Amino acid sequence: MQPDLNALSVFAVVAQERNFRAAADRMGVTRSAVSQTISRLEETLGIQLVRRTTRSVSLTEEGQRLYDDIGPAIADVGAALSTIADIRGRPRGQLRLAVSSIAEKFLSGDMLTTFANANPGVRVDITVTDEEFDIVAEGYDAGVRLGEVIAQDMIAVPVSGRQRQLAVCAPAYLQRVDPPRHPRDLPGHRCIGWRPAPAVAPYRWEFTEDGRDFSVAVEPEFTTNDMGLMTRLACAGAGITFGMEDSFRPLIDDGKLVQLLEDYSPQFAGFYLYYPNRRNLSPKLRALLDFVHRMK
Secondary structure, eight states, rough: OOOHHHHHHHHHHHHHHHHHHHHHHTTTTTTHHHHHHHHHHHHHHSOOOEEESOOOEEHHHHHHHHHHHHHHHHHHHHHHHHHTTTTTTTOEEEEEEEEOOHHHHHHHHHHHHHHHHHHTTTEEEEEEOOOOTOOOTTTEEEEEEEGGOOTTTEEEEEEEEEEEEEEEEOHHHTTSSSSOOGGGGGGGSSSEESSSTTSOOOOOOEEEEEEEEEEEOOOOEEEEEEEHHHHHHHHTTEEEEEEEHHHHHHHHHSSSEEEEGGGGOOOOOOEEEEEOOOOSHHHHHHOOOOHHHHHO
């Protein structure tokens, strides 16, 4: 007996949420209905797909393999059905976005508020994250990242101008020490570093000299995954930090931060809204793409 599409769709949501209750809430059904559907699917296939605990579920090796195979296809079917349902109506439903924490202008509020006001039927769900993962497999409609880290099989639309990264510090810090003259001087300074996750090494600061790119491994006195905290520490005189110019520019203009090593900080391609190459885009994603094109 072949499993029906509905059972596979339920399994895909459970695989994304890793929780029966959360999956049930997302689909508007009971937890019992989700559990029974998964049990019937496992019985039909003759194999265990999930491991159940009192609080969550995890995929077995076979379950993960099944999800990896059907996830993109389920997403395409959902997009196609959404397109049909919305042919005579306005875009609606939940639009899930995974956005880099350093996409300052996209996250500033103005762009998203204007889009939401123009599309009242769309609920925007944003996960701010710098972890790299497959947005299709995780159930996102689109993401926003620096162009250089987007997979080549994605379609990417620019949502910012060219960017650059700067080393900055507070004027008070320079009252105590001489400024670095070259990026190689940075390891001798108090630095405030960034990492995307606890188990990941601090980000190496990237520069360019005579057309050649190179990076410097600083030894941060403070390390965090929160750009806001990095900025506040720098403004308090804790040391030198490094990040996107858009994040620092208002504070530089106000005199709270001073930019350093500017000659070694060229511009590069900025942020892009990216999404999988599908034949049928959901109306809610199409509405966002049309909005981004109009904002250029």
